[in-house]
Amino acid sequence: MSTAEHGKSTSGITMRDVAKAAGVSVATVSHVVNNKPGARIGDDARRRVQETVTELGYRPNALAKTLSEGTSRFIGLVADAIATTPFAGQIIHGAQDEAWKHGYVLLVANTDGNTAAEDEAIAMMLEHQVRGILYSTWYHREIVVPEALHQTDSVLVDCFADGSGLPAVVPDEEQGGRTATEELLAAGHRRIAFINTTTPSPAQSGRLAGYRSALELAGITFDESLVFAAAPEQEGGYAAAPRIIDSTATAVFCHNDRVAMGLYDGLREQGLRIPDDIAVIGFDNQDVIAAHLRPPLSTVALPHYELGAAGVRLLLGLDPATATDPLKVACPLIQRQSI
Amino acid sequence: MSTAEHGKSTSGITMRDVAKAAGVSVATVSHVVNNKPGARIGDDARRRVQETVTELGYRPNALAKTLSEGTSRFIGLVADAIATTPFAGQIIHGAQDEAWKHGYVLLVANTDGNTAAEDEAIAMMLEHQVRGILYSTWYHREIVVPEALHQTDSVLVDCFADGSGLPAVVPDEEQGGRTATEELLAAGHRRIAFINTTTPSPAQSGRLAGYRSALELAGITFDESLVFAAAPEQEGGYAAAPRIIDSTATAVFCHNDRVAMGLYDGLREQGLRIPDDIAVIGFDNQDVIAAHLRPPLSTVALPHYELGAAGVRLLLGLDPATATDPLKVACPLIQRQSI
Numbered sequence: 001m002s003t004a005e006h007g008k009s010t011s012g013i014t015m016r017d018v019a020k021a022a023g024v025s026v027a028t029v030s031h032v033v034n035n036k037p038g039a040r041i042g043d044d045a046r047r048r049v050q051e052t053v054t055e056l057g058y059r060p061n062a063l064a065k066t067l068s069e070g071t072s073r074f075i076g077l078v079a080d081a082i083a084t085t086p087f088a089g090q091i092i093h094g095a096q097d098e099a100w101k102h103g104y105v106l107l108v109a110n111t112d113g114n115t116a117a118e119d120e121a122i123a124m125m126l127e128h129q130v131r132g133i134l135y136s137t138w139y140h141r142e143i144v145v146p147e148a149l150h151q152t153d154s155v156l157v158d159c160f161a162d163g164s165g166l167p168a169v170v171p172d173e174e175q176g177g178r179t180a181t182e183e184l185l186a187a188g189h190r191r192i193a194f195i196n197t198t199t200p201s202p203a204q205s206g207r208l209a210g211y212r213s214a215l216e217l218a219g220i221t222f223d224e225s226l227v228f229a230a231a232p233e234q235e236g237g238y239a240a241a242p243r244i245i246d247s248t249a250t251a252v253f254c255h256n257d258r259v260a261m262g263l264y265d266g267l268r269e270q271g272l273r274i275p276d277d278i279a280v281i282g283f284d285n286q287d288v289i290a291a292h293l294r295p296p297l298s299t300v301a302l303p304h305y306e307l308g309a310a311g312v313r314l315l316l317g318l319d320p321a322t323a324t325d326p327l328k329v330a331c332p333l334i335q336r337q338s339i
Numbered sequence: 340m341s342t343a344e345h346g347k348s349t350s351g352i353t354m355r356d357v358a359k360a361a362g363v364s365v366a367t368v369s370h371v372v373n374n375k376p377g378a379r380i381g382d383d384a385r386r387r388v389q390e391t392v393t394e395l396g397y398r399p400n401a402l403a404k405t406l407s408e409g410t411s412r413f414i415g416l417v418a419d420a421i422a423t424t425p426f427a428g429q430i431i432h433g434a435q436d437e438a439w440k441h442g443y444v445l446l447v448a449n450t451d452g453n454t455a456a457e458d459e460a461i462a463m464m465l466e467h468q469v470r471g472i473l474y475s476t477w478y479h480r481e482i483v484v485p486e487a488l489h490q491t492d493s494v495l496v497d498c499f500a501d502g503s504g505l506p507a508v509v510p511d512e513e514q515g516g517r518t519a520t521e522e523l524l525a526a527g528h529r530r531i532a533f534i535n536t537t538t539p540s541p542a543q544s545g546r547l548a549g550y551r552s553a554l555e556l557a558g559i560t561f562d563e564s565l566v567f568a569a570a571p572e573q574e575g576g577y578a579a580a581p582r583i584i585d586s587t588a589t590a591v592f593c594h595n596d597r598v599a600m601g602l603y604d605g606l607r608e609q610g611l612r613i614p615d616d617i618a619v620i621g622f623d624n625q626d627v628i629a630a631h632l633r634p635p636l637s638t639v640a641l642p643h644y645e646l647g648a649a650g651v652r653l654l655l656g657l658d659p660a661t662a663t664d665p666l667k668v669a670c671p672l673i674q675r676q677s678i
Contacts, residue, residue: 087627089428096449100456105463108447110435117439124444234631258627265633268607288426288597288628292573294604 013058022052033058075104075312076125076133080113087286087304088138091157094308095134102316104131115146122148132315134308135159140170140202157311158304160326167321169310169329173203176300176331177210177253180281183298184251185218187339189279193249195240195259197232203255207283211253230255234262241266250278251339257282257290260297260338279339283331295337303329352397361391372397414443414651415464415472419452426625426643427477430496433647434473441655443470454485461487471654473647474498479509479541496650497643499665506660508649508668512542515639515670516549516592519620522637523590524557526678528618532588534579534598536571542594546622550592569594573601580605589617590678596621596629599636599677618678622670635675642668 015033019026024045031041032049052058077095081088096106107130109121125133132153137143143156145164156168184192194211197204212222228243230236237259244252244263254260260282267278274280274295282290285301306329313319314327321327354372358365363384370380371388391397416434420427435445446469448460464472471492476482482495484503495507523531533550536543551561567582569575576598583591583602593599599621606617613619613634621629624640645668652658653666660666 092447093449093451100459105446105448107444108431109444110432112432120439234633238633258631262631286627288625292597292601294573294577 013056015058018049018052018056018058021056022048024049029053072129072131073104074107074125074128074130075099075315076122076128076130077106077108077136078118078121078125078133079108079110079136079138081110081138087284088136088158088302090304091136091308091311094305094310095157095312096308097305098309098312102312102318104312104316118146119148122146126151134311134315136308136311140173142202153315155311155315155321156326158307167314168326169307169314170202170326171302171307172328172330173206174210174213175328176283176302177207178214179210179331179333180207180253180283180300181211181214182218183281183333183335183339184253184279185214185220187251187279189251190218190220191226191247191249191251193226193228193244193247193252195228195230195237195244195252195254195263197255197259198229198236199232203283207253207255230259232256233258234265237262237264238266241270244278245270245272252278252280254280254282257284257286257297257299260299261289261293264293275337275339281339285334290334291336293338298336298338299334300331301334303331352395354397357388357391357395357397360395361387363388368392411468411470412443413446413464413467413469414438414654415461415467415469416445416447416475417457417460417464417472418447418449418475418477420449420477426623427475427497427641429643430475430647430650433644433649434496434651435647436644437648437651441651441657443651443655457485458487461485465490473650473654475647475650479512481541492654494650494654494660495665497646506653507665508646508653509541509665510641510646511667511669512545513549513552514667515622515641516546517553518549518670518672519546519592519622519639520550520553521557522620522672522674522678523592523618524553524559526590526618528590529557529559530565530586530588530590532565532567532583532586532591534567534569534576534583534591534593534602536594536598537568537575538571542622546592546594569598571595572597573604576601576603577605580609583617584609584611591617591619593619593621595623596625596636596638597623599638600628600632603632614676614678620678624673629673630675632677634677637675637677638673639670640673642670 015026015029019029028041028045029049032046092108099106107125111117111121133149134155134157135149136157137159140158143159143161145161145166154166156166158170160168160170181192196208215222226247226249228240230240232255237254241263254263260280272278282297282299285299290297290299310327310329314321354365354368358368367380367384368388371385431447438445446464450456450460472488473494473496474488475496476498479497482498482500484500484505493505495505497509499507499509520531535547554561565586565588567579569579571594576593580602593602599619611617621636621638624638629636629638649666649668653660
C-alpha cells in the first residue's frame with residue numbers, strides 16, 4: 001500500500017489533487033488535514049489548504065486517519081439487551097447524543113448476554129481501535145467484568161463490579177425509593193405498603209432502603225408486615241391485591257410500573273378506586289404503560305438517557321470518576337393521577 | 340506510514356513476527372491472512388502461516404485490512420428511533436444476528452428522524468467504507484430517500500419508497516389483518532368489529548384490506564358500520580368501548596395491542612367479560628403488554644426480528660430483491676386467551 005492510497009478520499013478527490021490546486025506538497029496537505037501537532041506550516045499555506053479542501057469537497061478517509069492517529073473516533077457500546085428490550089434503549093440514545101457532541105460515533109453491539117458474542121464484540125471494537133468501551137446491562141446489577149475490557153478505557157453503565165477498578169454509573173435506587181415514598185407521605189398517607197420484587201438486586205435493596213428512610217424521616221415506625229414480595233411484573237401485582245387490601249394500607253409503592261399495572265386490575269376487581277380508595281405509585285416510568293393506565297400512573301423514572309450520557313462523559317474524562325463507588329444518577333419523580 | 344505498521348496487530352504480535360516464526364516472507368503472511376485471490380502460495384507455506392497465526396495469537400488489524408480491500412466488514416443501520424422506542428428494537432437484533440453470521444458487524448446510528456443527524460450518520464458510514472446501509476423506520480411507512488443512500492448499496496427496512504429503485508422489506512399488513520379476522524371467524528364469530536387507526540399508513544389500509552378479504556372469503560358482507568376509527572393507543576381503545584357495545588359485535592379486531600389494552604378497561608367498566616361476552620384480538624404482539632393483560636391477549640405479531648435479518652440478506656445478495664415491490668414478511672398469529 002502506497003502513501004498515495006492513503007490520501008484517497010471517499011469523494012474521489014485525492015490529497016494529491018488538493019496539493020496541486022493549493023500549490024503545496026502532499027505532506028503539507030496531510031499535516032493540515034490530520035492536524036498533526038509539531039508540524040511547522042505557515043498560516044498562508046494552512047489557509048490555502050483549508051480553502052481548497054472545502055472547494056474541492058475533499059473528505060479525508062476516516063480509516064486512514066484512524067491508522068495514522070492510533071485511535072478512532074469510535075466509542076464502543078457492548079450491551080446485553082438494551083437495544084432490544086422495551087426498556088433501556090434510552091441508554092443508547094443518551095450515549096449517542098453525548099458521543100456525537102464530542103465528535104465520536106457510537107458502535108453498538110448487542111450480545112444478549114452470550115459470552116462468546118460478547119468476547120467477539122469486544123475484540124472487534126479493539127481491532128477498530130475504539131476510544132473506549134461502555135459496557136451496559138438492561139437492568140441495574142453487579143457483573144463479572146469480561147477480561148478484555150481492561151485492554152482499553154472502559155466504563156460500566158447501569159451495572160458495576162466492586163474491586164474491578166472500572167468506573168461505573170448507576171441509577172440512585174435508594175433516592176428513588178425515598179422520593180416515591182415521600183410523594184405518598186406528602187399526600188397525607190401514613191400507612192404505606194411496599195410491593196418489592198422477589199429478585200435480589202440493587203433495585204430490591206436500594207428501593208427498600210429508600211422506603212425505610214423516608215418513613216423514618218417522617219417519624220413513622222417501619223412495619224415489616226407492610227412489605228410484600230411479588231414477581232416484578234403484572235401477574236405479581238395482580239396476585240398481591242388481596243394482601244394489600246387486607247393490610248388496610250391507604251397507599252402502595254410498587255417496585256415497578258408493571259407491578260402497578262397488575263395491581264390496578266386486582267384492586268379494580270375488588271371494587272377499589274384509584275386514587276380515591278387507595279393511592280398507587282410505580283417505578284421506572286415505563287413507556288407504553290405508565291402514562292396510559294387508568295388513571296395515569298405517578299411514578300419515579302429510571303434515568304436511562306442520562307446514564308448513557310454520563311457514561312460517555314466518564315469515558316472521555318469530562319466528568320471525574322470516583323475511585324471506588326459508582327456514580328449515582330438521580331431518579332426523578334413523574335407526577336400523574338394515581339395519588 | 341510504513342508497511343510494517345500495517346502488519347501490526349492489536350495483540351502486539353506483528354506480521355513480521357509471524358513471518359519469522361513460520362520461515363516465510365512478510366508478503367506471504369499478508370497474502371494468507373488477507374486471503375488475496377490470485378496469490379500463488381504453496382499449501383505447505385499456507386498451512387505453516389495459519390498454524391503460526393494461531394500459535395502466536397496474531398490478530399490482523401481490521402482497519403488496515405479494510406483499507407487494502409476497499410470495503411469494511413461493517414454494515415450500517417440508520418434508524419429513526421428503533422433502538423430507543425419500546426417497539427422495533429428487534430429489527431436491530433435480527434439485523435445484527437444475520438450480519439454476524441456472515442462476518443459483518445452492525446454499525447447503528449439512531450437519528451430520531453433529524454435530517455442533519457441522518458446526513459451525518461450516512462456520511463460517517465460512507466467514510467468508514469461500509470458494505471452497505473440498512474435504512475429503517477420504527478413503524479411501517481413510505482419515506483423520501485436521503486440522497487446519500489444512493490452512494491452505496493442500500494436497503495429499506497420497515498419502510499419503502501416507490502420509484503427509488505431501492506429494495507425494501509416490510510411487514511405483510513394485509514395478510515396480518517386477514518389472519519386476525521380469520522382467527523375470530525374460526526371461533527364462530529360472524530359480527531366482527533374492527534377498530535382501525537386514525538393515522539393514514541400502510542398499516543391502516545393493509546389491515547383493513549385483510550379484514551375485508553377474510554370476511555369476503557367467509558361469505559360475510561362487509562358492513563362499514565362495524566369499522567371504527569380511534570387514536571392508536573390505550574386512550575383510543577378505551578373511548579371506543581361504548582360504540583363497540585352499541586354495535587352488538589361479538590368480537591373485535593383492534594388495530595394494535597395498545598388499543599386492545601384500553602378497550603379491555605372500557606369493556607370491563609361496562610361489566611363485559613373477555614372472551615365470554617366479547618372476543619378481542621390485537622396486532623403487534625407488543626412486549627410488556629400483550630402477554631400480560633387479563634386475559635392474555637391473542638394477537639398478530641409484527642415480524643421485526645425477521646425484517647432486520649431479511650434486510651441484511653437482501654443487502655448481501657443472499658435473497659433476491661424484487662425489482663419493484665417491497666419484499667413482504669408474514670405476520671404470525673400468537674394465540675392466547677382473549678378469543
